[in-house]
Amino acid sequence: xxxxxxxxxxxxxxxxxxxxxxxxxxxxxxxxxxxxxxxxxxxxxxxxxxxxxxxxxxxxxxxxxxxxxxxxxxxxxxxxxxxxxxxxxxxxxxxxxxxxxxxxxxxxxxxxxxxxxxxxxxxxxxxxxxxxxxxxxxxxxxxxxxxxxxxxxxxxxxxxxxxxxxxxxxxxxxxxxxxxxxxxxxxxxxxxxxxxxxxxxxxxxxx
Numbered sequence: 210x211x212x213x214x215x216x217x218x219x220x221x222x223x224x225x226x227x228x229x230x231x232x233x234x235x236x237x238x239x240x241x242x243x244x245x246x247x248x249x250x251x252x253x254x255x256x257x258x259x260x261x262x263x264x265x266x267x268x269x270x271x272x273x274x275x276x277x278x279x280x281x282x283x284x285x286x287x288x289x290x291x292x293x294x295x296x297x298x299x300x301x302x303x304x305x306x307x308x309x310x311x312x313x314x315x316x317x318x319x320x321x322x323x324x325x326x327x328x329x330x331x332x333x334x335x336x337x338x339x340x341x342x343x344x345x346x347x348x349x350x351x352x353x354x355x356x357x358x359x360x361x362x363x364x365x366x367x368x369x370x371x372x373x374x375x376x377x378x379x380x381x382x383x384x385x386x387x388x389x390x391x392x393x394x395x396x397x398x399x400x401x402x403x404x405x406x407x408x409x410x411x412x413x414x415x416x
Contacts, residue, residue, distance in 0.1 A: 214241065215393040220382040220406040230403075234385055237399065239392030244272065247367060248381025252329040253291075253349075253360070255317060258301035258309050259327075262360045264291065265381060266367035275356035280322040289328060289349040289370050294358040321351045330376065345374050 219226075219234070234243060247266035253259055267274075274292065283290050298317040301309040317324065330345040347370075355361070362370075371378040387393040 212388065213390060215387050215390065217385045217387060217393060217396055217400070218382055219385060219400050221404065222406055224404070226380040226383060231380075231383060234383060234396075234400075237385065237387060237392065237396040239388040239396070241386040241388050243386065244268075244384040245380055246382045246384065247364060247378050249330060249367070249371070249376065249378075254327045254329075255298075255301070255324055257303050258298075258313070258317075260297075260300050260302065262297075263381065264289070264360045264362050264367070266362050266364040266378065269361070269363045272361075274361065276353055277356055278318065278321065278354040280351045280353045283350055283352055289347060289362060290352045290366055291326065291349050292352045292361040293354055294360070295354050295356060296358055297354070297360065318354065321354060325350055330374075345376070347374070 221230075231243065231245070234240070244267070248263045249266075250261070250263050252261050269292070277295050295318070298309065298314040299311070301314065301317075303309070326349045328345075328347050328349050330347075368378050370376075385396060387396050
């Protein structure tokens, strides 16, 4: 287990992950690399169903998501293009809080190439000092579906989209690649002691 590579996802519930914090993470014993994820929280609706999610901005070619369904070629630009986990639509509810049916969720999967989603982002006073509580609404398309849970966007697309609306593109979390179980457990404790999310995941990347 000393040679096993582990992935630790670290998130700071309050505050911003700065370059200084990232550099400190690189000092962990067994550190072999890291991936930075950017994030924006949004309400995502398709028709009468929707959910709240954090859209994670990643370097798609390098991040290593596992495709299960493609929605075809899409034109790159400031319009958000989403990649969602295969369980994404199963988490939808209607306006009354009723869960989407299995049949309807599967129908959405089959129609993903043609569907559009409405995104709603509520600006905070901290992000936009000159505005108070304005809700940003935009229309998104789907690029495809992956095995991993979550909602993803290519980081270049996210930066263009944030620039379009004057939103900050902030680091949401970091994934650390740590060699050795003992090193990984020590890194988790150090992160938790520093105020990072307590339920940091620990899983084997490969043998």
